[in-house]
Amino acid sequence: MSKKKFSVNGNLKDSLNTVKFLTERKQFINSAAAVLPKRTDDFGVNKVAKSLHPKEQKLIISRIEEHSNIAKSYYFKSEAAPLAYFKAGQYLTFRLEIGNSVVTRSYSIASSPASALNGEYQITVKRINDGFVSDYILDNWSVGDKVTAYAPEGNMTYNPLRDAKNIVAIAGGSGITPFLSLARAIDQGNEDCSLTLLYGCRTSDEILFKAELDSLSEKNEKINVIYVLSHSDEEGYEKGFVGADIIRKYAPEGNYSIFVCGPGGMYKFLEAELPKLEKERKYIRFEVFSSGKKTQEDAKEYSITVINRGNESVIKASSNETVLCAFERAGIEVPARCHTGECGFCRSKLVSGKVYIPEGEDRRRIADMQFNFIHPCCCYPESDLVIRIN
């Protein structure tokens, strides 16, 4: 340190200046009113955050629409607070109590974001083989029933900074709903992209929302809908499965992004087809799906010790079902949303034991792998387990 000592305005003035801060500080506090400031919840930012991401939404079924015995659309109004706004392509997770089970299931929102602001959501549920929750909904939900949903979630949304301005959407079966929402949003001027919708069904009888899709396609030049039938040859429809040839035939000029939502079989087919288009990975986006089950000839029974806020309970589990399924059957509630390992809401600590995570379904953080945290929705028990959920 140099001999010459440091000063700003001279030694005496500087020292006095420092002593001054004691009084300055006192003045600063004392001059304020003894009235608490605005509550955190009253800032515009916090209000919008809460209305976009409410803890849960109490909904009332206002209307049910049958789609020729294969599916039903459920329309919801809010019991109290306004419905949470969302981006076309997002889903709602519902919480249901069925027997002793507490389950969550997600359904893409079919209605447009604007209709949420007007107080309505729509989802469409299709009857599928072995669809425990979907079947329950189809057989039990009636107009006037109160149901619980969480805030909209999901990442298969149009992003103007990432995606091409033209979207080629490939839908299979009830996978049409997120794209119906997108088409409606484009038509209402809420999304600034164009949509070429390649909608695959087995036969023309199974096409959902045909009248509305035809009308949107006709009146709005940004929307073009093509139906592709795999099991019947009918005039005015493409025949076969949506693959590289059909995409090439209908894709717009220039660059485009592909969004896919549909059943597992369609994904397998597309996995082989899409590489033929030689598109960069960023232009292909799949809505992630998982059945929560695997078929194995000799399902083994295991036990899971569940630690929840210091309390322990022991439940049964099968090697053919996810850990989350075991929780649901036992009525143990975890904050699950996506059921595909993507959202991370159900993240829990695997204290001991071994689980199997199917290839491509491990979407954990690096440190979660290091410290043995798991997403129970995509883990299958391979031994007895001890898991801390909270």
Next chain:
Amino acid sequence: MVKNYDAIVIGAGNGGLVAAARLAKEGKKTLLVERHNLPGGFATSFVRGRFEFEASLHELCGIGSITGKSPLLKIFQEVGAADKIEWVALDEAYRLITLDEKENCDYLMPLGKEAFINKLEEYDPGSSAVVTKIFDLIESIEKTLDFVSNIEDFKPSMIKEIFSEHTEFLKVANYSVDEVLKSVGASKKTRDILNGYWCYLGQPTDELNVIHYFTMLHSYIIDGAVIPKGRSHQISTALLEAFTENGGEAWFNTSVKKINIENGKATGVTLEDGTKINAKAVICNASPYNAYTKLIDENAIPEKLKKEVRAKTLGAKGFAVFLGLNRSADELGLNNHTYFIYPTNDNRKCYEMSKKLETNDVQATVCLNRAFDDCSPEGTSILYMTSIFAGDEWSKISVEDYHKTKFAFAEKMIDNFEKATGIAIRDYIEEIEISTPMTYARYTDAPAGTIYGYEATKEDGIVKRIVFDMIDKGIPGLYFAGGYTTRHMGYSPSYTTGDMAAKNALLSIKKEAK
């Protein structure tokens, strides 16, 4: 239901995690409650596609990769978390670019005292004598702060020692960065370059306390900075693991409804589900703003504290864009780790401009691959851009306009980055996530989406906070930890105040036992 603990910690943010880990390590029966499903608060990460994004950390100081001066590492070691974290040392401080072309400002500064002084001499010939003097002062101030921070139980007599032994510190303690740098004869260019870090504190240097800023320069430039390989989520989870290994209990998805105050003393909390937790000490990592406006009965708050909460100004609100790019950093020409991009070198002007969406052009951007290239798959890279807003502009945005506003501001940040660096990134965005003040409000309950605690204004700078905190401790039994407390916001200060809160709580538990 009623449960009894030695200590309860509200919130598993950086301050809460260290406090909890320290208390458990000292054998106290400790409960940590967190409203979210993850530990860390802002110190977290998230996965999109094939990328794992760091949510908030740019560089961590206090680990001392150059000088070995590592107060943070010492804390992590003592609580049993250090060996669970893998650090990567950085060698670059920042690249500073302004959008005002007339300023012709593009400087790349290294970490390390000598290297920094030499580089500044290159950019501003003849500056090294003055800059060396500045660094001497920085080191002298650090000695005083070390003395102060080693005081375990403050006695008024210690003020005397400060006055006789720490004169350099005392002479500058109530001046701003600009006042001191000008008085020492630093040129405008030298000041522009030295002030590059201002956005990490969010306060213009004509007002920012010099001790505050110089401490920061010491911990980054002299001591060195690091980044954890597993993102800040690795630190958060390591601290949580250390805590539970030492017998601590952590409850997630659990909200506190009330901090219970009886006869003027904090006695525990009541949870949202009605469970009552009694504790000898309540450590609050929720902001004092939330504690006083939400968690404590208004009539239990002394008038003096109401005034204090009223008098303070909420700090900067956060906005960030996270990009997973489908080209490597080399291919794109992303050669630097930290880019500070400002509209101008006049940071007072930058601050004023940051109050409005239309005029805010401040960004601090990190290319994580320059810390360690395997942070993303081969042929890809990760870039994240952070901006700060003074004021409360985002509270004017309606739900309907939210997405549009978010995308527009993110686009402006990307454009500014491309303009400042000449690097095209827009066409290579494979994954993108954007966080707004609403996002921070959602995950941490931050008032107005604040990420910088209280503003370090002239009246509320850290020196004043530290001194007054020694004299006046607020509600007995209640200890605050985190970014709104004495050390201002940031990773290192939050960990430090977490440790201080735990130590104060331990001291008082011990006293009461006697």
